[in-house]
Amino acid sequence: MSKVLYLDDMFLKEFEAEVVSVKDGKYIVLDQTSFYPKSGGIANDEGTLVRGSDTFNVVYVGKFGGQISHEVDKEGIQIGDKVTGTLDWNRRYKLMRFHTAAHVLSGAFFKNLGAKITGNEISSLDQGRIDFNLENFDRKLIEEQVEKSNEIIQADYPVEVYYLQRSEVEKDPDLIKLAMGLPKNIDVIRIVDIKNFDRQPDGGCHVLSLKEIGKISIKKLVNKGKNNRRLYFTIE
Ligand SMILES: [Zn+2]
Numbered sequence: 736m737s738k739v740l741y742l743d744d745m746f747l748k749e750f751e752a753e754v755v756s757v758k759d760g761k762y763i764v765l766d767q768t769s770f771y772p773k774s775g776g777i778a779n780d781e782g783t784l785v786r787g788s789d790t791f792n793v794v795y796v797g798k799f800g801g802q803i804s805h806e807v808d809k810e811g812i813q814i815g816d817k818v819t820g821t822l823d824w825n826r827r828y829k830l831m832r833f834h835t836a837a838h839v840l841s842g843a844f845f846k847n848l849g850a851k852i853t854g855n856e857i858s859s860l861d862q863g864r865i866d867f868n869l870e871n872f873d874r875k876l877i878e879e880q881v882e883k884s885n886e887i888i889q890a891d892y893p894v895e896v897y898y899l900q901r902s903e904v905e906k907d908p909d910l911i912k913l914a915m916g917l918p919k920n921i922d923v924i925r926i927v928d929i930k931n932f933d934r935q936p937d938g939g940c941h942v943l944s945l946k947e948i949g950k951i952s953i954k955k956l957v958n959k960g961k962n963n964r965r966l967y968f969t970i971e
Pocket residue numbers: 834838927937938939940941
């Protein structure tokens with residue numbers, strides 16, 4: 736199994752690795768990687784794998800059979816090759832900011848309105864989306880949560896990432912519901928904790944201080960029918 740470097744260092748932009756498998760010439764598994772695969776509603780990283788003077792562009796990263804697989808734009812990489820992986824940092828950092836913004840919004844909707852997040856997607860660098868269950872489609876109430884989220888960002892709560900034993904998570908009323916969806920064979924659970932605000936079991940990449948997010952603004956609100964609201968947002 737490849738070592739997943741971003742779990743412990745979300746700001747790692749470049750790393751050395753060895754190729755452990757190549758499928759159909761273009762799908763590369765490394766012994767370790769910092770590339771985030773498309774998962775949890777969040778878009779994948781892009782970047783390059785460089786071997787000597789050869790550059791291979793990473794055009795897609797996915798998780799297949801539990802392995803992170805890097806799709807490159809041309810064939811030629813061989814098992815055993817040593818490569819330098821480099822992330823497209825502008826893209827990753829923007830995704831980290833969007834992803835953390837989604838945490839702040841979901842924290843605000845839950846804390847202030849008791850609304851639960853039912854879906855989220857950050858698939859482009861222009862906008863993020865969250866879905867939540869809220870009884871009434873009350874535009875003003877939703878706008879207020881965005882304002883409150885921006886206040887939380889300005890207050891710059893720190894973000895911490897740490898691990899808890901499954902048994903500890905299962906004792907925690909805040910975390911148990913989310914943790915129940917995780918595979919049974921995971922004993923140690925990674926927690927992303929916006930201090931004194933929102934905690935979640937989470938395998939993704941985030942900024943470490945909320946101010947890095949910038950300012951959230953609403954792009955569009957959609958009424959999806961019974962209890963189901965959709966918010967498209969952007970960050971500046
Ligand atoms: Zn997250």
